[in-house]
Structures are given as structure tokens and as C-alpha cells.
Amino acid sequence: xxxxxxxxxxxxxxxxxxxxxxxxxxxxxxxxxxxxxxxxxxxxxxxxxxxxxxxxxxxxxxxxxxxxxxxxxxxxxxxxxxxxxxxxxxxxxxxxxxxxxxxxxxxxxxxxxxxxxxxxxxxxxxxxxxxxxxxxxxxxxxxxxxxxxxxxxxxxxxxxxxxxxxxxxxxxxxxxxxxxxxxxxxxxxxxxxxxxxxxxxxxxxxxxxxxxxxx
Numbered sequence: 226x227x228x229x230x231x232x233x234x235x236x237x238x239x240x241x242x243x244x245x246x247x248x249x250x251x252x253x254x255x256x257x258x259x260x261x262x263x264x265x266x267x268x269x270x271x272x273x274x275x276x277x278x279x280x281x282x283x284x285x286x287x288x289x290x291x292x293x294x295x296x297x298x299x300x301x302x303x304x305x306x307x308x309x310x311x312x313x314x315x316x317x318x319x320x321x322x323x324x325x326x327x328x329x330x331x332x333x334x335x336x337x338x339x340x341x342x343x344x345x346x347x348x349x350x351x352x353x354x355x356x357x358x359x360x361x362x363x364x365x366x367x368x369x370x371x372x373x374x375x376x377x378x379x380x381x382x383x384x385x386x387x388x389x390x391x392x393x394x395x396x397x398x399x400x401x402x403x404x405x406x407x408x409x410x411x412x413x414x415x416x417x418x419x420x421x422x423x424x425x426x427x428x429x430x431x432x433x434x435x436x437x438x439x440x
Contacts, residue, residue: 243367243369244367245338245339245340245341245366245367245370246317246338246340246365246366246367247364247365247366247367248317248318248365250318250320250321251317251318254320257318257320257321258320260297260298260321261298261320261321261324264297264298264300265298265328268300274300275300275301275304276420276421276422277301277357277359277360277389277391277421278300278301278302278304278305278357279421279422280389280421280422280423280434281301281305281355281357281389282305282308282310284355284387284389284436285305285310285354285355286354287309288309288310288311289310289311289353289354289355290310290311290313290351290352290353290354290383291305291310291311291312291313291353291354291355291356291357292312292313292314292315292344292353292355292356292357292378292381293305293312293313293314293315293332293357293359294315294339294342294356294357294358294362294378295315295316295317295339295358295359295360295362295363295365296314296315296316296321296322296325296334297316297318297321297325297360298321298324298325298328299314299321299322299324299325299326299328299329299332299334300329301357301359302314302325302329302332302334302357303325303328303329303331303332304329305332306329306331306332307331312331312332312333313332313333313334313335313344313349313353314329314332314333314334314335315334315335315336315337315339315342315347316334316336316337317336317337317338317339318336319336322334322335322336333349335347335349339362339366339374339377339378340366340367340370340373340374342374342377342378342381344381352381352382352383352384352386353381353382353383353386354382354383354386354387355386355387355388355389356378356381356382356386356387356388356389357389358378358388358389358390358391359391360391361391361393361397362391363390363392363397363398363403364393364396364397364398366398368398371398371402371406372402372405372406372409372410375388375390375403375406375407375410375412376406376409376410378410379410379411379412379437379439380410382439383439384439384440385438385439385440386438386439387415387436387437387438387439388412388436388437388438388439389434389435389436389437390403390434390435390437391421391432391433391434391435392432392433392435393431393432393433394430394431394432394433395431400417400433400435403435407437411439411440412437412438412439413437413438413440414435414436414437415436415437415438416435416436417433417434417435417436418433418434418436419431419432419433419434420432420434421434
């Protein structure tokens with residue numbers, strides 16, 4: 226798909242005015258602090274918390290430009306930066322971005338709501354080779370804005386770039402809802418797995434990792 230054929234960006238008039246995020250840390254600083262501490266402790270114990278990042282690294286060209294959308298405290302984007310990728314991470318929670326900046330200074334981090342995402346306004350106008358939406362990020366976006374977020378993320382991709390999204394099957398933002406949003410976003414499904422380590426997708430799977438391609 227050429228740039229002339231890409232779906233238009235969402236105009237300013239479509240900027241959301243209703244609540245857009247269900248993330249509990251926005252109203253409870255203790256929740257965010259506990260979340261940061263949990264993953265720091267897991268990292269210190271040597272637990273594997275990088276499966277999502279490994280998949281993105283396998284998909285990306287060397288030295289790729291990667292957007293970690295809903296980055297949290299930055300464990301995925303931070304690891305990808307140590308591998309030589311040019312990483313930008315965004316999250317709605319200032320406490321999580323503060324932790325990401327402290328723990329992973331090799332990446333660039335911004336506080337921004339995905340439902341209001343305007344990368345050019347952040348000085349990030351260069352397109353991305355891969356966008357990662359890990360965990361249950363889409364579940365924390367209020368339902369009226371989820372398809373818009375998919376569109377915004379797709380619009381940030383380079384031609385033939387990939388958007389990788391994890392979705393729970395039975396609740397939250399489901400694969401079926403994601404698939405419905407794809408045509409308007411100019412995306413097509415390339416692969417679907419049941420886990421981040423590429424186990425096959427079946428109708429009985431309780432999680433889906435969707436690799437989407439622009440064009």
C-alpha cells in the first residue's frame with residue numbers, strides 16, 4: 226500500500242472527550258508502584274519476562290524503529306533497545322514512564338494516552354517498522370476507542386510494517402473485535418498464535434497473538 230492509498234489519520238475533531246483508559250494506576254499511585262516493583266523483582270530473580278520482545282526482535286530488521294505502545298515500565302522496549310533497535314515507548318501512566326526512563330535509558334519514553342496518540346506532535350514523525358501492543362493493553366482502553374487506537378497505530382507504520390497485538394479471547398478486546406477493525410485501518414492478518422512463543426492458534430485457545438501487516 227502506497228502512502229497515497231493509506232487510510233487517513235484521525236482528524237482533530239475525532240479526538241476523544243470521554244474517559245479513554247481503565248488503567249487503575251491513574252487513580253491509585255500505589256497500584257503503579259506495586260506494578261513497577263513486581264517486574265523489577267521478577268527481573269532480579271532471573272524470571273523470563275521478555276517473550277514478547279523476543280518475538281518482535283525476530284520480526285524486525287536489525288536496527289529497526291520500534292514503538293512499544295502501552296509500554297508500562299519498559300521491560301520489552303528497554304530490552305529491544307539493548308539489542309540495537311531504535312525504540313520509542315508510550316504509556317498513559319506517568320509513574321510507569323518514570324520507571325522506564327530510570328531502568329531503560331537507551332530508549333525514548335513519552336507519557337501519552339493511546340486514544341490521543343499523535344506521534345508527530347511528540348517529534349516522532351518517522352514511521353515504525355514494528356509496533357508492539359503487549360499484555361492486555363487493549364483491554365485497558367475503553368471500548369469506544371479501541372478501533373481508533375488500532376487505526377492510529379497502523380498509521381504510524383512504515384509500508385509493510387507490522388503491528389503485533391496480544392488479545393484475550395473470552396473477554397476484553399477479543400480477536401474477533403480486532404479483526405473487525407482491520408479493514409478500516411489498512412491492515413491484514415499475517416499470522417495468529419496462541420502464545421508469544423508461537424504455539425499454534427486453535428479455536429480453543431484462550432489468548433491470541435496477532436501479527437498484522439500494513440498494506
